[in-house]
Amino acid sequence: MITQALILSAILFALGTFGVLVRRNAIIMFLCIELQLNAVNVAFVAFSRLVGIEGQVFVFFVMTVAAAEAAVGLAIIISIFRHYETVNVDNFNLLKW
Amino acid sequence: MDLTLTAMLLQGGQEAAAHAGAGFMPFYPGLILLLPLAGFLVNGWLALKHAGRAARVTRVGGTYDLDGGGRPATHTLPTWIGPGVMGLAFVLTLVNFVGMLGAGLHDPVVIHYWTWMATGTFTVDAAIQLDQLSMVMMMVITGVGFLIHLFSVGYMKDDPGYPRYFAYLNLFVFFMLVLVMGASYPLMFVGWEGVGLCSYLLIGFWFTDREKSDAGKKAFIVNRIGDVGFLLAIFVLYRTFGTLDFAPIMGGAADTLVYGGGLVTLVTLFFLLAAAGKSAQIPLYVWLPDAMAGPTPVSALIHAATMVTAGVYLVARSSVLFALSPVGSAAVAGIGVLTALFAATIALKQNDIKKVLAYSTVSQLGYMFLGVGVGAYAAGVFHLMTHAFFKALLFLGSGAVIHAMHEAYHATHRHDDPQDMRNMGGLKAYMPITWITMWVATLAISGIWPFAGFFSKDEIIWYTAAFAGAENAPFPGLYTVYWILALAAALMTAFYMTRLMVLTFHGRNRTGETEADHLHEAPPIMWVPLAVLAVLSTVGGWINVPEELQASIVGLGGLLPSSEWLHHWLEPITAEAHHVQELQLGELAHSAPFGGGEVAWALISTALALAVVLATSQLLGRREVQSPEADAEPTGFAKVLANKWYVDELYDAVVVKPIQRASHFCWKVIDQGIIDGAVNAVGYLARGFGWFGSLFQTGTVNTYAFVLSLGVLVILGAVFF
Numbered sequence: 001m002i003t004q005a006l007i008l009s010a011i012l013f014a015l016g017t018f019g020v021l022v023r024r025n026a027i028i029m030f031l032c033i034e035l036q037l038n039a040v041n042v043a044f045v046a047f048s049r050l051v052g053i054e055g056q057v058f059v060f061f062v063m064t065v066a067a068a069e070a071a072v073g074l075a076i077i078i079s080i081f082r083h084y085e086t087v088n089v090d091n092f093n094l095l096k097w
Numbered sequence: 098m099d100l101t102l103t104a105m106l107l108q109g110g111q112e113a114a115a116h117a118g119a120g121f122m123p124f125y126p127g128l129i130l131l132l133p134l135a136g137f138l139v140n141g142w143l144a145l146k147h148a149g150r151a152a153r154v155t156r157v158g159g160t161y162d163l164d165g166g167g168r169p170a171t172h173t174l175p176t177w178i179g180p181g182v183m184g185l186a187f188v189l190t191l192v193n194f195v196g197m198l199g200a201g202l203h204d205p206v207v208i209h210y211w212t213w214m215a216t217g218t219f220t221v222d223a224a225i226q227l228d229q230l231s232m233v234m235m236m237v238i239t240g241v242g243f244l245i246h247l248f249s250v251g252y253m254k255d256d257p258g259y260p261r262y263f264a265y266l267n268l269f270v271f272f273m274l275v276l277v278m279g280a281s282y283p284l285m286f287v288g289w290e291g292v293g294l295c296s297y298l299l300i301g302f303w304f305t306d307r308e309k310s311d312a313g314k315k316a317f318i319v320n321r322i323g324d325v326g327f328l329l330a331i332f333v334l335y336r337t338f339g340t341l342d343f344a345p346i347m348g349g350a351a352d353t354l355v356y357g358g359g360l361v362t363l364v365t366l367f368f369l370l371a372a373a374g375k376s377a378q379i380p381l382y383v384w385l386p387d388a389m390a391g392p393t394p395v396s397a398l399i400h401a402a403t404m405v406t407a408g409v410y411l412v413a414r415s416s417v418l419f420a421l422s423p424v425g426s427a428a429v430a431g432i433g434v435l436t437a438l439f440a441a442t443i444a445l446k447q448n449d450i451k452k453v454l455a456y457s458t459v460s461q462l463g464y465m466f467l468g469v470g471v472g473a474y475a476a477g478v479f480h481l482m483t484h485a486f487f488k489a490l491l492f493l494g495s496g497a498v499i500h501a502m503h504e505a506y507h508a509t510h511r512h513d514d515p516q517d518m519r520n521m522g523g524l525k526a527y528m529p530i531t532w533i534t535m536w537v538a539t540l541a542i543s544g545i546w547p548f549a550g551f552f553s554k555d556e557i558i559w560y561t562a563a564f565a566g567a568e569n570a571p572f573p574g575l576y577t578v579y580w581i582l583a584l585a586a587a588l589m590t591a592f593y594m595t596r597l598m599v600l601t602f603h604g605r606n607r608t609g610e611t612e613a614d615h616l617h618e619a620p621p622i623m624w625v626p627l628a629v630l631a632v633l634s635t636v637g638g639w640i641n642v643p644e645e646l647q648a649s650i651v652g653l654g655g656l657l658p659s660s661e662w663l664h665h666w667l668e669p670i671t672a673e674a675h676h677v678q679e680l681q682l683g684e685l686a687h688s689a690p691f692g693g694g695e696v697a698w699a700l701i702s703t704a705l706a707l708a709v710v711l712a713t714s715q716l717l718g719r720r721e722v723q724s725p726e727a728d729a730e731p732t733g734f735a736k737v738l739a740n741k742w743y744v745d746e747l748y749d750a751v752v753v754k755p756i757q758r759a760s761h762f763c764w765k766v767i768d769q770g771i772i773d774g775a776v777n778a779v780g781y782l783a784r785g786f787g788w789f790g791s792l793f794q795t796g797t798v799n800t801y802a803f804v805l806s807l808g809v810l811v812i813l814g815a816v817f818f
Contacts, residue, residue: 021799092798093796
């Protein structure tokens with residue numbers, strides 16, 4: 001069971017990473033990051049079978065942080081959209097030097 | 098000055114009086130110092146107030162608060178305070194002088210106020226020393242100083258910097274008094290530097306004129322060279338004696354130091370350097386003629402009567418050390434006589450009235466050096482004193498002339514040089530008092546009997562001759578040369594001074610027809626000091642008539658009073674030096690190198706000087722003087738003299754230019770090139786690295802995400818494979 005769960009986790013994580021790297025829409029990239037986080041959550045839950053309850057506890061922390069991150073991230077994306085009327089990350093390259 | 102310090106100074110005086118016991122009781126000597134200082138503080142405060150008001154008037158408009166006479170209100174008080182504190186200080190000095198005169202003081206009275214600095218075994222007290230030498234100097238400084246302050250009230254009346262002028266002048270007197278009253282070399286050095294500062298401030302008094310402020314800087318920098326000598330001498334003295342107070346050094350020098358030894362020669366040569374700087378001797382005399390840029394009363398007080406004689410005072414104060422060093426003394430005398438002759442030759446061809454007097458001052462200072470160099474310390478101080486009288490008189494007289502010329506040109510808006518003697522002529526009709534008093538001073542400086550300069554200069558020349566013929570004279574041939582040169586310079590003095598008088602006061606008036614109507618005699622506040630100084634220039638020499646002369650026809654067969662009074666008065670100061678001299682040199686000669694006694698040579702020199710004066714006035718009186726524009730440029734040797742032997746040009750080429758080039762090299766190549774270059778290179782390097790690193794910062798989120806993923810893969814790869 002663990003093997004399959006870990007394979008699922010790996011596939012989800014790879015999909016998420018692929019999405020972050022190739023997509024330009026900020027919302028999609030954000031969703032892909034969430035996908036990566038949840039892939040990790042799956043792995044946590046799977047491993048908790050072997051190691052103990054701590055893995056599942058950790059999942060709650062991850063979900064809490066992800067929720068907070070979603071709140072802040074979406075707020076940023078909304079304000080960027082109000083300014084530029086686009087959420088294509090290729091347009092946002094001022095944050096350098 | 099806060100009250101506690103004042104109280105302390107006064108109290109200290111009282112204590113010392115109690116300790117001095119029998120004999121001389123100093124009468125508030127600290128107050129003599131405090132009065133000019135207080136004058137400086139009050140006048141300085143008024144000057145600042147006036148400056149603040151002037152700045153406001155320039156910036157936002159408005160007017161000055163005026164007093165009854167139509168001058169700014171801040172200019173009223175300095176008229177009273179400036180000369181007032183000097184008058185009080187003079188009275189106090191006089192009281193102390195009379196006290197000392199009656200007491201027959203032998204050992205100096207040293208009054209300790211507080212410990213100035215104490216480190217380990219080295220202690221310097223803030224202490225003043227009252228003895229015969231410092232008393233003579235204090236009399237000259239406060240007395241002549243008071244007269245010059247009075248004169249300044251008239252001379253500087255309309256100057257916008259009036260309170261500032263008196264503040265500086267009072268401060269100068271304070272430092273000059275510290276110089277002569279200090280009981281140790283460091284305290285003397287404080288005064289030495291202080292008068293240098295005031296000299297700088299007053300030379301550059303009209304500092305908006307570039308040339309004048311440059312003259313101030315020149316004086317300051319040239320003096321600094323001499324000051325190095327002073328400090329080095331102090332260091333050597335401390336190494337040798339472990340103390341810097343006058344009393345133990347003078348008392349112990351004869352036992353501690355070897356006659357003619359290297360150590361004492363070193364000290365005396367260092368002191369000579371210091372004295373040459375302050376007293377404008379070869380090779381450091383160049384600042385004094387330029388110092389004439391200051392107001393004329395300043396030239397009279399600082400650059401003729403008092404500050405420039407500090408070098409002579411230094412040598413007289415250290416007389417024991419100089420007596421112990423024949424080389425040092427010969428150097429002092431040699432520098433002195435060379436300067437006397439050299440400056441006199443330059444004075445022959447100058448046309449600026451103050452320049453003539455400036456070179457004359459340098460020349461007379463040379464005589465004083467000759468005097469103290471041949472062991473005639475009393476004669477040197479004597480000439481210092483008489484010179485203070487007649488040279489202050491000459492400068493103040495020239496000040497009165499310049500004042501009149503300036504006002505005449507001012508009234509008609511002419512822009513000619515009011516100091517050029519070729520523009521003067523015939524002034525005796527307009528300013529008879531100035532004319533007569535300046536003739537008195539001219540006769541005095543020319544060494545004509547019975548004026549003051551005759552006795553003092555003759556004594557110096559006589560002692561040079563006597564020294565040359567002493568039993569064991571160290572360099573008899575050299576001193577004979579000195580004697581001849583001194584005689585030659587004396588004749589030149591008579592010539593250039595008569596030339597000055599003839600060009601200024603005699604002949605046809607060349608001021609201009611409309612201008613001549615505006616010429617007038619100086620007001621009483623200016624001519625009264627002239628008259629007092631004229632009296633002093635006449636009788637001032639009678640206090641030290643040598644015995645031999647007094648009995649002869651020169652002393653009117655004993656009619657002139659007080660035979661060798663100053664000589665005896667200074668005996669406690671010079672006794673130690675004379676003791677050394679007697680021990681080493683034996684008896685001085687009683688006749689000059691080519692025969693003739695003291696009386697004979699006195700008659701010869703005064704007769705020669707008189708002949709020169711008469712001949713010059715006859716010859717020059719007949720010649721028509723050209724205006725500065727029409728006057729032909731001098732040629733040949735006269736041109737060399739008119740250009741002051743090109744010494745300034747020589748110094749410029751040998752000293753100033755190389756220093757400027759070296760400084761320019763240090764500035765452009767070493768500082769801006771190497772040092773700044775290295776600092777900048779470090780900065781550019783960091784900036785280059787930063788620029789390279791910033792290339793990786795694209796600002797695009799995807800790039801970062803890609804690099805991050807790649808990094809993770811690399812790390813994972815490294816971990817697993």
